[in-house]
Amino acid sequence: MTPALAALVARAEILTHDLSLDCVREWKAEAPGRLAMGHLPIAVPRELIHAAGMLPVGIVGGGDRLEIIRGDAYFQSYICHIPRSTIELALSGRLDALDGMLFPSICDVIRNLSGMWRLLFPDRYVHYVDLPQNFAPETGGRFWRHELDILRADFARLTGRPIDDEALRASIAVYNAQREALGDLYEARARAPWCFPAGEMYQVVRAGNLLPPEAHTAFMRDYIREAPLDPDRHDQDRSRVVVVGMFCEQPPVGLLLTLERAGCWIVDDDLQLGLRWLTEAVPLDGDPLDNLTQAFLSTHVRTASMYEPEGHRGSGLVDAVRRRGAEGVIFCAPSFCDPALLDQPMLVAALDRAGIPHTQFKYTEDTGQFAVIREQAGTFSDSIRLWSQA
Ligand code: SF4
Helix, strand or coil: CCHHHHHHHHHHHHHHCCCCCHHHHHHHHCCCCCCEEEECCCCCCHHHHHHCCCEEEECCCCCCCCCCCCHHHHCCCCCCCHHHHHHHHHHCCCCCCCCEEEEECCCHHHHHHHHHHHHHCCCCEEEEECCCCCCCHHHHHHHHHHHHHHHHHHHHHHHCCCCCHHHHHHHHHHHHHHHHHHHHHHHHHHHCHHHCCHHHHHHHHHHHHCCCHHHHHHHHHHHHHHHHHCCCCCCCCCEEEEEECCCCCCCCHHHHHHHHHCCEEEEEECCCHHHHCECCCCCCCCCHHHHHHHHHHHHECCCCCCCCCCCCCCHHHHHHHHHCCCCEEEEEEECCCHHHHHHHHHHHHHHHHHCCCEEEEEECCCCCCCHHHHHHHHHHHHHHHHHHHC
16 A cells, blocks of 8 residues: 555545544644534535534444443334444534534434434524425425525524625535545445455545545545555455445445455446535525525435435436446445335335345444455455356
8 A cells, every 4th residue: 555545545534433533623723713514424514614614523333442431321122223323423422522413314313312402502502403304496496495594594693693605605516525525435445446446445535524624625635646656456356236225324344345345336326415515516596595405305215214305216226236337235234224125115116126246234333343244245246256157
């Protein structure tokens, strides 16, 4: 590995395990009065947080390095893991650098978590961000614009200064650059997945939860340039797969490594979807909140938490498989994740209609045993290669 690439990878690893938000504390300490706004997966208007002069901070649970001491007491056993680890992070003071929290309406678990947050931290700013599930401008559009107006006013109150349109346009431009870099990274990985190992790339992308967007864009650009220069990275006889289901609670990095070691090249995924929520650049001319609204309606990613008209479910996944030249799909969802697991039968039906092979398993963010997953993914990869040769 070249020294430049090693430094990038080491930085990404440090950020992945920065559960106490040390880098956010450092950012706040650089200038007096700086505020940081946390948010759960998936979509929140990060542009608006940025335009207010605050740092958007994506919280994606505690992963596999956090011991849950008090978090379990707040939730029943038959739900996913991310709410209990998030509560644990907060109760242990690790999230004290945050001046507020946004909870996007991804599922009932997150809704309940937002209510619990209000009870536990009555002095902190909390907002439940209700995402529209109707994408007509006169209904869902009006609704989302209203939500953005509320957040704009709230953030102005928090920071003590209004957010003007010019600041919003500048922030949209910053996030357009980040979107473009993310798109380029995913394209580059699909072309040569051996240059961008899944665990490593995941951590580079995930760094966008903590870094200011300008710094994250530069970080990704450096990684896109440096990763292919590693002389030890070569193509191998592996199956190209798309992995879906990981849009909220994150898998341990070891699970992604396991999939590769089992013989898969991951050529697309739905990890860190909140950073990639809008699939196209947002226009800069005109009213910036109208532009953000229209972008939400027409260019949001297709995922389990968003409504799709009858008969359309799964076509986005089939398109992704074809666009990335993938040979199969691995459904890899957190245990008890209602959105991912209820979506799965419809996605499976779409893949079956298209003749695309698939397999599935579940994980929790603190899964530590990968032997069974390795066997299953290895068998899947082998069978894909055998079928393609046949
Ligand atoms: S992992 Fe699934 S069920 Fe759990 S909070 Fe996230 S979307 Fe909801």
